[in-house]
Amino acid sequence: MSNFYASIVFLTFVFITLVITFFASKKTKSKDSFYAAGGKISGFQNGLAIAGDYMSAASFLGISGLVFYSGFDGLIYSIGFLVGWPIILFILAEKLKNLGKYTFADATSIRLEPKKTRIIAVFGTLTTVLLYLIAQMVGAGGLIQTLFGLPYDFAVWVVGILMILYVSFGGMIATTWVQIIKAILLLLGASILAFLVLKNYEFSLNNIFSTASEIHSSGNNILFPGQLISDPVSAISLGIALIFGTAGLPHILMRFFTVPNARSARISAAYATGFIGYFYILTFIIGFGAIILLTGSQDYIGSSGNLIGSNNMAAIHLSHAIGGDVFLGFISAVAFATILAVVSGLTLAGASAIGHDLYVYVLNDGKVKEEKEILVSKVSTIVLGVVAIFLGISFEGQNVAFMVGLAFAIAASVNFPILILTITWKGLTTRGAFIGGFVGLLIAVLLVILGPIVWVDILGNEKAIFPYKYPALFSVTMAFFFIILVSKLDKSEKSNKRKKLFEKQFIKSYLNN
Amino acid sequence: MKKKINFDNKDFNELVKKQNFLSFSFTFLILLIYFVFIIIIGFKPNIFSFFLNDSKFTIGIIYGFSIIVFSIFLTIIYVLLANKILDKIRERI
Numbered sequence: 001m002s003n004f005y006a007s008i009v010f011l012t013f014v015f016i017t018l019v020i021t022f023f024a025s026k027k028t029k030s031k032d033s034f035y036a037a038g039g040k041i042s043g044f045q046n047g048l049a050i051a052g053d054y055m056s057a058a059s060f061l062g063i064s065g066l067v068f069y070s071g072f073d074g075l076i077y078s079i080g081f082l083v084g085w086p087i088i089l090f091i092l093a094e095k096l097k098n099l100g101k102y103t104f105a106d107a108t109s110i111r112l113e114p115k116k117t118r119i120i121a122v123f124g125t126l127t128t129v130l131l132y133l134i135a136q137m138v139g140a141g142g143l144i145q146t147l148f149g150l151p152y153d154f155a156v157w158v159v160g161i162l163m164i165l166y167v168s169f170g171g172m173i174a175t176t177w178v179q180i181i182k183a184i185l186l187l188l189g190a191s192i193l194a195f196l197v198l199k200n201y202e203f204s205l206n207n208i209f210s211t212a213s214e215i216h217s218s219g220n221n222i223l224f225p226g227q228l229i230s231d232p233v234s235a236i237s238l239g240i241a242l243i244f245g246t247a248g249l250p251h252i253l254m255r256f257f258t259v260p261n262a263r264s265a266r267i268s269a270a271y272a273t274g275f276i277g278y279f280y281i282l283t284f285i286i287g288f289g290a291i292i293l294l295t296g297s298q299d300y301i302g303s304s305g306n307l308i309g310s311n312n313m314a315a316i317h318l319s320h321a322i323g324g325d326v327f328l329g330f331i332s333a334v335a336f337a338t339i340l341a342v343v344s345g346l347t348l349a350g351a352s353a354i355g356h357d358l359y360v361y362v363l364n365d366g367k368v369k370e371e372k373e374i375l376v377s378k379v380s381t382i383v384l385g386v387v388a389i390f391l392g393i394s395f396e397g398q399n400v401a402f403m404v405g406l407a408f409a410i411a412a413s414v415n416f417p418i419l420i421l422t423i424t425w426k427g428l429t430t431r432g433a434f435i436g437g438f439v440g441l442l443i444a445v446l447l448v449i450l451g452p453i454v455w456v457d458i459l460g461n462e463k464a465i466f467p468y469k470y471p472a473l474f475s476v477t478m479a480f481f482f483i484i485l486v487s488k489l490d491k492s493e494k495s496n497k498r499k500k501l502f503e504k505q506f507i508k509s510y511l512n513n
Numbered sequence: 514m515k516k517k518i519n520f521d522n523k524d525f526n527e528l529v530k531k532q533n534f535l536s537f538s539f540t541f542l543i544l545l546i547y548f549v550f551i552i553i554i555g556f557k558p559n560i561f562s563f564f565l566n567d568s569k570f571t572i573g574i575i576y577g578f579s580i581i582v583f584s585i586f587l588t589i590i591y592v593l594l595a596n597k598i599l600d601k602i603r604e605r606i
Contacts, residue, residue: 072561072571079580083584085584224571224573225558225573229555233555234555236552243544266591266592277581277584281578507518
């Protein structure tokens with residue numbers, strides 16, 4: 001029966017979003033509207049859209065599942081995901097909006113040589129976007145298979161085609177509204193779920209913690225740090241990846257260009273922080289609710305002692321246990337909509353990097369007619385969509401969770417250092433950004449391949465060459481080190497001339513004039 | 514026509530000074546409380562396992578929730594100060 005309710009909610013969502021896309025497509029005639037929704041999104045709307053981009057199915061289902069299995073450890077992740085946000089607000093959001101137009105490379109290429117700067121930005125963007133896309137697509141296929149009983153391939157195709165429609169026809173306008181609607185649905189669904197859990201326990205978290213720790217096999221251990229992060233290096237490395245990675249995610253950075261001015265960029269970052277923080281408190285309560293209501297129930301726990309379906313199913317099963325078929329249907333549809341919205345945002349960021357940064361500035365020195373640029377970006381959307389579908393299908397059933405971690409590590413080691421140093425450090429040169437950025441990218445990828453997840457769990461070797469799961473501590477440090485070192489050594493005529501542009505960029509970053 | 518601004522402009526210097534102070538002190542605060550959290554988890558996780566009074570709230574859970582609430586609180590303060598003080602200076606410029 002839940003399939004029926006889920007289908008109704010989901011089809012309604014698809015219908016409404018396609019109608020929006022249809023109207024958006026009439027307005028999506030210029031670069032401004034395709035990449036940045038014409039700068040007409042308000043601070044509040046953008047705050048919701050950012051929260052929508054950020055609250056992926058992985059964070060909703062993944063973190064509540066993590067709390068279900070290990071309690072407190074789930075909170076470590078949510079806090080890391082959140083803390084990047086105030087920092088984006090304090091040091092990045094306004095200046096980014098003042099400097100850039102459509103992509104963050106617009107901001108970094110004001111005083112650095114445009115070509116090289118865009119090349120490294122395209123690499124940073126596309127690797128992040130593709131890794132993230134694969135993880136989302138595989139998650140989508142698996143989730144929809146479990147929830148709706150549809151074949152995996154079919155689910156991946158549905159997600160891929162809908163996202164191509166939204167992005168190629170509706171551009172940033174449609175993508176933003178899909179994101180806003182989904183953010184509202186997700187916040188609503190998670191609020192109801194947490195409310196129902198709290199209601200069962202007289203709105204006392206204390207009761208919930210005490211009941212959960214009596215039921216959970218780890219007892220009181222679920223109330224403090226456990227085994228998940230057991231050494232200082234991993235803890236710090238994870239922290240760095242989450243904070244600085246967030247501040248380097250291309251699809252998130254792009255959102256700051258959809259508002260009219262720096263003041264609304266500021267306001268949107270503040271709203272986003274509020275929504276995301278609230279959401280993570282909910283996932284913690286939902287995870288504990290799942291411990292209490294699902295443990296020991298044969299309807300939800302398989303013979304192996306794990307959740308039926310996958311480790312990510314805690315919130316979904318809980319919605320059934322607490323609200324029956326109707327609520328299960330609603331939450332399932334929300335999860336589906338969540339994936340759809342997030343992949344759309346990612347694809348748009350990827351297509352902008354190809355159309356705007358690569359095609360226009362790297363290949364054609366900025367001399368491309370507007371219609372042609374939009375066409376290239378739209379074709380890139382379709383290509384990226386099809387690539388995502390095929391990658392999604394070929395990675396079926398494989399361990400892709402590490403890919404989100406790697407995407408964060410790359411964003412933290414490539415995009416973030418270049419962006420922050422462009423804004424703050426006069427001494428930065430193109431050569432420094434280019435070489436240091438690639439060093440960050442290579443080290444992040446290499447350390448993940450040699451680390452325990454890929455080298456041992458996936459490739460089946462006995463012992464990891466790099467012992468830590470998270471590379472960010474090393475890759476981010478090395479990126480900063482090489483960017484600064486190479487910049488200092490760079491005494492070329494060209495870079496000295498470029499340094500003179502810093503004053504202009506500096507003033508623009510504060511005033512936008 | 515926009516006025517040409519350079520580094521000698523008094524109002525602009527005041528804006529840069531105040532905005533940097535606000536940005537860096539707030540960033541420092543949030544990084545401090547977050548990395549204290551992370552370092553306790555990495556080096557001395559036991560600190561987080563004490564229960565508060567007779568409740569089931571551990572120091573870890575209280576600290577964790579506080580970070581979330583504090584983050585939201587700081588962003589609100591930042592926006593209010595920036596809207597009130599910094600944007601005033603911008604208008605003057």
